[in-house]
Amino acid sequence: MSTLIAIRDAALTAGGEYSPAKEKAANRGIYNGRSPLLHRRVKQLLGGLKFKLLFCLSLLCLVVWFSSKIGPFMGWDPDLSSSISVPNRGSYTVLINTWKRNSLLKQSVAHYASCSGTDAIHVIWSESDPPSDQLRAHLKNIVLKKSQTAHKPNFRFDLNEEDNLNNRFKPISDLRTDAIFSVDDDVIVPCRTLDFSFTVWQSAPHTMVGFVPRMHWLDEEKNGMAHYKYGGWWSVWWMGTYSMVLTKAAFFHQKYLDLYTNKMPSSIHDYVMRERNCEDIAMSLLVANATDTPPIWVKGKIYEIGSSGISSLNGHSDKRNKCLNDFVSLYGTMPLVSTNVKAVEARNEWFW
Incomplete structure (x- = not known):
């Protein structure tokens, strides 16, 4: 209660009006400076971006791994038909x-x-x-x-x-x-x-x-x-x-x-x-x-x-x-x- 009275008195003494929002800000120590709040918002945003980037990279790796596994399983190499002219892939007699x-x-x-x-x-x-x-x-x-x-x-x-x-x-x-x-x-x-x-x-x-x-x-x-x-x-x-x-x-x-x-x-x-x-x-x-x-x-x-x-x-x-x-x-x-x-x-x- 003493803290609340002190804030009210300080506000009235300064010629301002009492505001619960100001009181809350004063308690959090950031009313007269927005930089700490902005800093925290930026940190939260960067943290979210890092998570999304990490998730996307993990998903991409999973797709690449799955493709490498399913290709031989299906028995088809999509590059075979376009590369058989390479000598070690063989040829045929017509x-x-x-x-x-x-x-x-x-x-x-x-x-x-x-x-x-x-x-x-x-x-x-x-x-x-x-x-x-x-x-x-x-x-x-x-x-x-x-x-x-x-x-x-x-x-x-x-x-x-x-x-x-x-x-x-x-x-x-x-x-x-x-x-x-x-x-x-x-x-x-x-x-x-x-x-x-x-x-x-x-x-x-x-x-x-x-x-x-x-x-x-x-x-x-x-x-x-x-x-x-x-x-x-x-x-x-x-x-x-x-x-x-x-x-x-x-x-x-x-x-x-x-x-x-x-x-x-x-x-x-x-x-x-x-x-x-x-x-x-x-x-x-x-x-x-x-x-x-x-x-x-x-x-x-x-x-x-x-x-x-x-x-x-x-x-x-x-x-x-x-x-x-x-x-x-x-x-x-x-x-x-x-x-x-x-x-x-x-x-x-x-x-x-």
Whole structure:
């Protein structure tokens, strides 16, 4: 009470009015000087900013750590598709099957020479007349001009004495890559898409990785034996499953060239040569039989630059059905494995 009376008396003596606020300020010792209060406010503000800054830095570190962990877990390195031109990341050999379509062959060679992952281009030539010197020189010049890397792809024709679809899978003795990209002369796969599919193949190098899926299913049993149906694109689209990728645009390991030519039953070779069809089904069965795993379908746009092929001919589906069942009977079992997995480059997708 004495303190309160003293403050009141001092205020009245000075000619001022008594104020509880002034009294409170006097008790706290800061009424006549605002600097201590300002100093405390600044300290409080700085303390809050330090806390927020520390929180943000901690959150950033957590995000970086989580990203580093989830990347390998998901199995995808987002930089792989853009950096495969680095020599130690590997490269592939492009195997182009052609038949009397030099204009398409020129376009195809020019395109694949421009892809950074191409180590070599081999043209499978099965015509009775060898390629002219003019065509050879022209294609070699195209390769040199179109290549975007310091290392220019090796280019050559692989000549065959007879017209035989088995020629496209003959072993090549001096290959420098494990990866083979088998493609028809009228199929163009954009380089970025091709490079992405190569990284997919690197994750599973003993299976086939391609862009053209096909399927099979058990149709019925005849005389106690299973009978299968061969399904084209619309069957794959409708059923959401597949068990083959066609070698008109597919990666596989170079060891399968030797297995196809030297280990597969000669009766299958004879069948392919006689029917002029189904070498791609034979290769799919071979790989599935060797690995007991399905192929991998890569989603990506490909372009067919030529006129319709044999798939557009009447009776094509029936012939493929017959091939499939005849090959299965020669194997004595159905080696194909079905799957519904599809490899997609996530950066090109709106939704995961």
